[in-house]
Amino acid sequence: MKKRHASRGTKQSQPGYHCRGRIWIENNGETFLGFGRVVLLELIHEHGSISQAARSMEMSYKHAWDLIDSMNRQAGQPLVTTNKGGRGGGGAKLTAAGQKAIKIFARLQQRLAVFLSQETKKLGL
Amino acid sequence: MKKRHASRGTKQSQPGYHCRGRIWIENNGETFLGFGRVVLLELIHEHGSISQAARSMEMSYKHAWDLIDSMNRQAGQPLVTTNKGGRGGGGAKLTAAGQKAIKIFARLQQRLAVFLSQETKKLGL
Numbered sequence: 401m402k403k404r405h406a407s408r409g410t411k412q413s414q415p416g417y418h419c420r421g422r423i424w425i426e427n428n429g430e431t432f433l434g435f436g437r438v439v440l441l442e443l444i445h446e447h448g449s450i451s452q453a454a455r456s457m458e459m460s461y462k463h464a465w466d467l468i469d470s471m472n473r474q475a476g477q478p479l480v481t482t483n484k485g486g487r488g489g490g491g492a493k494l495t496a497a498g499q500k501a502i503k504i505f506a507r508l509q510q511r512l513a514v515f516l517s518q519e520t521k522k523l524g525l
Numbered sequence: 526m527k528k529r530h531a532s533r534g535t536k537q538s539q540p541g542y543h544c545r546g547r548i549w550i551e552n553n554g555e556t557f558l559g560f561g562r563v564v565l566l567e568l569i570h571e572h573g574s575i576s577q578a579a580r581s582m583e584m585s586y587k588h589a590w591d592l593i594d595s596m597n598r599q600a601g602q603p604l605v606t607t608n609k610g611g612r613g614g615g616g617a618k619l620t621a622a623g624q625k626a627i628k629i630f631a632r633l634q635q636r637l638a639v640f641l642s643q644e645t646k647k648l649g650l
Contacts, residue, residue: 415553419633423546423641425648432542432650475650501650508544508644515640516548519633523550525557525600525626 419519423512425505427474437467438505441498444468444480450492471501544644548637550630552599562592563630566623569593569605575617596626 424434431437436457443453454464472478479498483491494502549559556562561582568578579589597603604623608616619627 417557418551419548420551421546421548421637423544423644425650426543426545428540504648504650511644512546512640515637519548519636523629525550525629 417520417523417525419516419523421512421516423508425508430470430474432471432474433501433505435509437471438502440464440467441471441479441494441502444492445494445499445502448491448493450480450482453492475501542645542648542650544641544648546637546641548633550633555595555599557596557599558626558630560634562596563627565589565592566596566604566619566627569617570619570624570627573616573618575605575607578617600626 422435425432436459439457440453440459443456444450447453447456450464450468451461454461468480472480475497477497478495479501480492481495483493547560550557561584564582565578565584568581569575572578572581575589575593576586579586593605597605600622602622603620604626605617606620608618
């Protein structure tokens with residue numbers, strides 16, 4: 401499996417005190433992008449299929465579809481488009497907006513990791 | 526009720542995209558301080574009693590005690606001391622280490638709020 405941008409990067413067990421954190425993006429108080437949603441987008445990009453992406457992260461197709469629908473609706477444009485019918489029907493791919501969402505979230509997580517590392521150094525515990 | 530330092534501060538519903546986050550401190554991979562633990566410490570300080578503090582946050586006495594035990598053990602010194610027996614037995618109070626833990630976590634949450642606000646401005650969504 402390809403290395404994914406999204407990473408729980410802050411979950412290792414290390415000796416001593418460490419700051420840990422989680423970040424997500426809300427839109428009008430509703431979750432727009434979070435770790436699970438971004439992993440789903442990345443897996444759709446890898447597999448070209450919502451059902452295969454969902455299966456590979458042990459998520460139901462319905463839940464995966466609800467998350468995609470929530471992201472598409474909130475963004476006002478699709479992050480994922482599906483190709484119903486035809487040979488190999490059910491194919492799905494990311495739009496430019498979907499790829500941008502992955503990049504934005506990856507940068508956010510990188511900066512959170514830097515912040516947590518700085519705070520860990522300052523802890524004074 | 527007195528204003529508490531600990532605040533979920535990042536939970537309001539606001540129009541547009543916003544970065545939200547949660548922070549906690551681990552020690553050797555185990556949670557040492559997080560939002561719920563710090564609220565518990567603050568309530569023990571207010572009420573002078575573990576059972577009253579637990580009740581006021583709808584937590585069982587056992588769970589509250591497990592959290593305190595986990596903090597005391599990890600810190601290598603008590604954050605909360607109890608006065609068993611005697612008149613009004615069961616009284617509890619924070620030690621200097623307990624008060625320091627609250628302050629450290631409050632500052633961490635303040636800096637997280639600043640970080641999230643900066644990231645919200647940079648989102649580009």
